[in-house]
Amino acid sequence: MTARLDEKLEPIFQDVLRRNPGEVEFHQAVHEVLETLGPVLVKHPEFAERKIIQRICEPERQIIFRVPWQDDNGEIHINRAFRVEFNSALGPYKGGMRFHPSVYLGIIKFLGFEQIFKNALTGLPIGGGKGGSDFDPKGRSDAEIMRFCQSLMTELYRHIGEYTDVPAGDIGVGGREIGYLFGQYKRITNRYESGVLTGKGLSYGGSRARTEATGYGTVFFTQEMLKARGDSLEGKTVVVSGSGNVAIYAIEKAHELGAKVIACSDSSGIIVHESGIDLDTVKRIKEVERRRISAYTEFHKDAKYVEAGNIWSVPCDVALPCATQNELNGTDAATLVKNGCIAVAEGANMPTTPEGIQIFQSAGLAYGPGKAANAGGVSTSALEMQQNASRDSWSFDFTQKRLEEIMINIHRDCFETAEEFGAPGNYVLGANITGFIKVARAMDAMGLI
Numbered sequence: 001m002t003a004r005l006d007e008k009l010e011p012i013f014q015d016v017l018r019r020n021p022g023e024v025e026f027h028q029a030v031h032e033v034l035e036t037l038g039p040v041l042v043k044h045p046e047f048a049e050r051k052i053i054q055r056i057c058e059p060e061r062q063i064i065f066r067v068p069w070q071d072d073n074g075e076i077h078i079n080r081a082f083r084v085e086f087n088s089a090l091g092p093y094k095g096g097m098r099f100h101p102s103v104y105l106g107i108i109k110f111l112g113f114e115q116i117f118k119n120a121l122t123g124l125p126i127g128g129g130k131g132g133s134d135f136d137p138k139g140r141s142d143a144e145i146m147r148f149c150q151s152l153m154t155e156l157y158r159h160i161g162e163y164t165d166v167p168a169g170d171i172g173v174g175g176r177e178i179g180y181l182f183g184q185y186k187r188i189t190n191r192y193e194s195g196v197l198t199g200k201g202l203s204y205g206g207s208r209a210r211t212e213a214t215g216y217g218t219v220f221f222t223q224e225m226l227k228a229r230g231d232s233l234e235g236k237t238v239v240v241s242g243s244g245n246v247a248i249y250a251i252e253k254a255h256e257l258g259a260k261v262i263a264c265s266d267s268s269g270i271i272v273h274e275s276g277i278d279l280d281t282v283k284r285i286k287e288v289e290r291r292r293i294s295a296y297t298e299f300h301k302d303a304k305y306v307e308a309g310n311i312w313s314v315p316c317d318v319a320l321p322c323a324t325q326n327e328l329n330g331t332d333a334a335t336l337v338k339n340g341c342i343a344v345a346e347g348a349n350m351p352t353t354p355e356g357i358q359i360f361q362s363a364g365l366a367y368g369p370g371k372a373a374n375a376g377g378v379s380t381s382a383l384e385m386q387q388n389a390s391r392d393s394w395s396f397d398f399t400q401k402r403l404e405e406i407m408i409n410i411h412r413d414c415f416e417t418a419e420e421f422g423a424p425g426n427y428v429l430g431a432n433i434t435g436f437i438k439v440a441r442a443m444d445a446m447g448l449i
């Protein structure tokens, strides 16, 4: 942890450390928010008096359960799954499910904590939650994925609902998994409750533009940050980490807006293609064939694959981390700055370490933190809930337009809040304070909850 906390906030953080031992990602996420809340307590002493921050740091409910399942050879596996229902002041708990072997309670709590403020920033009526499992989907057949999802939902169904908690996708959970989860929910409950999950397929209540929303939203946010500096994405060189859902659609929108994406990656290595990443190839490899990104060079002989390469060493104007937490450290940030990078927007959740953030901020480049820059995904999930509630289905263009407006508004709110609190251009402070005040006001109005 880099920056020191305000004297009112340090004891709150110490308490979080004591009550949540070993959950380092959760500590990091809480610290990053607390670092910026000092001036809010000066302006709103009632929030300190009524211990709003202490309450926000404690999830409303944490569910941990066993998920037994059988692989295609009949072997039995036991996984652990989580749903952390963090805060419902603004609406039903809302947030994705992550399937990745690194998942443990500390990861789900960091993601759930971030989600509270992100969801508040969207201006839509959604609380914050997150879930997932230490299940590793890599190399598993469709039948194995289905059995795992059905087993998980056989417990999860009792905790969720359109007015209670609405899960969606995250790492390792996309359209296929949401389909299996929804099918099992419908079967167990005997209800066609479309609004219980988002990220659904278009044939059974999904929203157009939800698949694209997070990546597109991150690029809309980047465009707004550049506009605020009298610049644009036109003609810029971009590097995008990851090659999953968020990365793919960030690349697509960056290309549409006239930028050139020259590198992407997966957890094995990086692809550098100076003439521009061919997205059809990435989609084929990742969305259809479910292979490693190294396969890209089979289709493009002029592209280079570097096993375990560092994507942040590729010179660029704009960097979009779209893979995972803490994927960009202080050394990487210094390299990006040295190479002339002017903007960084986070498609992933908490991809930049505290040291990295500090380097970006002191270099004065445009830095958009995940809870603002990747809020397009959950925003469009909320639009999916709206369509489900009104039994309607909107066009792609209409939904995308709404997404763009939401991202423009989030940028404006963060920008103006940063100015109001005397930190112009500091989107971290702007996002944290804007999100916090919305949640704090709602909690305060509801009494001691």
Ligand code: NDP
Pocket (backbone or CB within 6 Å): 096, 169, 170, 171, 172, 173, 174, 214, 242, 243, 244, 245, 246, 247, 265, 266, 267, 268, 322, 323, 324, 325, 347, 348, 349, 374, 375, 377, 378
């Ligand atoms: P996907 O599973 O579709 O893709 C994840 C990508 O990141 C893959 O390329 C994966 O590589 C890479 N990756 C994952 N974990 C690691 C790791 N430990 N080290 C290196 N690379 C890794 O997930 P999404 O695209 O949905 O999610 C990416 C990020 O965006 C996450 O931080 C997620 O929380 C965030 N996010 C997602 C939203 C959504 O709507 N999906 C909304 C907002 C944020 P490999 O295949 O090799 O594992």
Ligand code: 2IT
Pocket (backbone or CB within 6 Å): 094, 095, 096, 097, 115, 118, 166, 167, 168, 169, 170, 198, 349, 374, 375, 377, 378, 379, 381
């Ligand atoms: O981190 C996130 O915002 C997501 N994974 C999307 C959550 C959602 O409910 O759409």
